[in-house]
Amino acid sequence: MLALCALSPAQAQSTETRADASRVVRVKVYPGSATVERTLRLAPGARQAIFACLPAGLDAASLQVSSDATVRVGELAVRQQARELLGNACASPLDERIRGLEDQIAALQAESAGIGYAAGYLKSFENAGNGEGRATPPAQIGATVTALRQSAREALTRQHQIKRQQEALERDLKPLLAERDRAGAQGARVSTVQVTLAAPQGGELRLSYQVRGPSWQPSYRATLDSATKQVRLERQALVAQATGEDWDGVQLTLSTGQPGAATQGPLPRPWRVGIEPPVQPMPAPAMAPAPALAAAPMSRARVAATDAAEAMPSFDVSVFDGSFATEFAVPQRISVPSSGQRVTLSLGEHLADTTLKVRTTPALDATAYLIAEIAPPPGVWPAGPVNLYRDGAYVGNGRFDTAQLGRQGLAFGRDELVSVRMEQPQRTDGTGGFIGSRNERRVSRLYTVENRHRDGITLQVLDAAPVPEHEDVRVESRYQPEPQSQRWNDQPGTVLWAQPLPAGATQRFSAEHVITWPKDARLRERP
Structure with missing residues (x-):
């Protein structure tokens, strides 16, 4: 049973004071959405479990809970609240990196201030030598001047080094702050799911949910060996997400399905025909100038959704149109940060024999191009961009589409030896x-x-x-x-x-x- 309700004050206090112990273990990414699965270890005798710091944009209707046979699961309660109210419970690795850089910058500033105090102390000796204080004995003037010069040089050199180190740290800190501000603008709120249960022997609890925004796009690398007349096709995928939660060491599956698409096509409506009634002339009334219409303000939810859509990674999902979904299970564990950064994954390769031809269309372009004609590889290869290499040299990029592969082949750049x-x-x-x-x-x-x-x-x-x-x-x-x-x-x-x-x-x-x-x-x- 799923209940969208507020938690009790005691429950809320418990949520706020404990760190979220669940972790993401599996993710299935679709074009434009993802299904995330989290696990949580239950202590013997546990009566409730809390999944905290979940994305605010998760689909509450998609929540599913499963557990070991010894665990009985009751109702679910979902709540959204501001991230800052949970304190360090929702601290991300990004926050930890920011705090680390800020601590290093503060330490350098403190050291620079200490050098400033030392420089002021050395300045007092200079003033003493100028008659403003106790005069230095003549026999010690040479040694004192040398010591002052050495100390001042070391202090100024170190101060310059500190300035350069601080500039480098601030350069590293700036994009992290920008990313935190961007993520904070979109995900200032987080979701918390509370599960009522009975686990007398403990066990494992699994929670899965749908979240919009993540996406993936197929990409390919085609390498032609003109000597052996073979083409090596490497299948790749570009994955990105900005949901507010990092995926660290997860089992990743890529699917061409579209769970957010319509589940049924439109049905026909009655086609009614008749005779249009005659138009009755109406006298034109005197009209005052119409006031300018003001655009209706967007609701907060619509503004937030628009901002989120603009900041999400953009992929061309039209290449996934098809009758059936195909899934690609990545064998190794993958980490995808919640920063929109694109992660490239290798999904395998295929070696194909080819027939090389030189093609030209003189009326449009007096240039000859090298074409490799290959048979479409087995399996499902969604259309996508392809990077092209010929005999180890990069020649450009094109589009890989098995529907056109057998008819037009793959073009591997100009053939300069054909006039x-x-x-x-x-x-x-x-x-x-x-x-x-x-x-x-x-x-x-x-x-x-x-x-x-x-x-x-x-x-x-x-x-x-x-x-x-x-x-x-x-x-x-x-x-x-x-x-x-x-x-x-x-x-x-x-x-x-x-x-x-x-x-x-x-x-x-x-x-x-x-x-x-x-x-x-x-x-x-x-x-």
């Missing part, structure tokens, strides 16, 4: 057909590709051909040499030349298109 040239397109307009009854446009294109590699390559040249969209528009195309396909990837009008090109060889590709349309019509062209 591509495009001649100036020729275009002539005139008339044709019977006694010049139709307009005619003739477009000619010529491309030249040269292989400067020491070995032969497999060349792909892509070009666009006109596709008629009207029955009165006719297109005739002639190619040299004949292309392998005029519907590359099932796209009408996409022409593909594919052929081997030996080392040092040059190949010319030409296309001529004749477009005719009625003389009294205007031709519309669009890419």
Whole structure:
């Protein structure tokens, strides 16, 4: 039974004076949310258990409690209160690091002040030498001056060192303070869950709950070895969360499910048809100028939710659309701080044989690119960004999508040893057909590709051909040499030349298109 109620004063005092003994052991991260599981050891004879310092944004309806067979669980009570009311019970590692740096800065300031007092003492000797106090005997002037100079140099040098150390510590402290302020603005309140139970022999109590905000995104690394013609695909994940509680050494599972999405699609509504009633004319009344409408103020809850959404890590979750969820269990224990910092995890790798091709689209870009065609790897590989490496060198990034992998392959950057040239397109307009009854446009294109590699390559040249969209528009195309396909990837009008090109060889590709349309019509062209 789940009760959303306030705790009694005695219970509240107990919560405030004891540190939370529970710890996070398992987390399942979805795109935009997470299920967190905490455990708490129960002493023999325990009658209640308190899970303190939980995120304020947890979903109370998602709370689930389980325990050992010897523990009987009663009702749950949930309460939210300000974090500062719990004292050190909710102190985070971030607070401890801040206090440690502040203590070091205070110690340096105290040492600097002590050196200042010492410098003042040395100054009194200088004033004494100037006749303002007891004069130094002539026989001791040399030794005194040397000692003063040495002491002053050491004091000033140490003071300079202290200043540099203090500046370094303040640089380390500044981002921690900013993070604490950010977290404090979002999570000034924390949740406390009290469980009524009976544990005569003690045992373990487990609490799980849903919290919004955490997310993960797939990421990949593709490394091409052109000598062996193999591609090594490494599957990665970027995980981040800013819930207000750190995940230290937890068992992490990544899921493509979306528990926050709708559980059922919309149902059809009756489709009613009728006759629109005639519009009755109404006299226009004299109207005074309308006052400017003021925007309705946002509620505190809406403002807090908006601020939290803006500060949460942003991930593109559209890549997880699918019929079924897939889970990735990380074998090692993972720590994810509650600072929004992205943690990269490796989810395994796959070695695939590939067919290398050089592809160019001269009409758009007179550059040749190296393409690796590989079969889609087994299993579920959600689409995501990919970092590309060729023979150990980083060449850029792209997008990994198994739906397009078999059709377009993976591009591994420019091939500088393949020269591509495009001649100036020729275009002539005139008339044709019977006694010049139709307009005619003739477009000619010529491309030249040269292989400067020491070995032969497999060349792909892509070009666009006109596709008629009207029955009165006719297109005739002639190619040299004949292309392998005029519907590359099932796209009408996409022409593909594919052929081997030996080392040092040059190949010319030409296309001529004749477009005719009625003389009294205007031709519309669009890419």
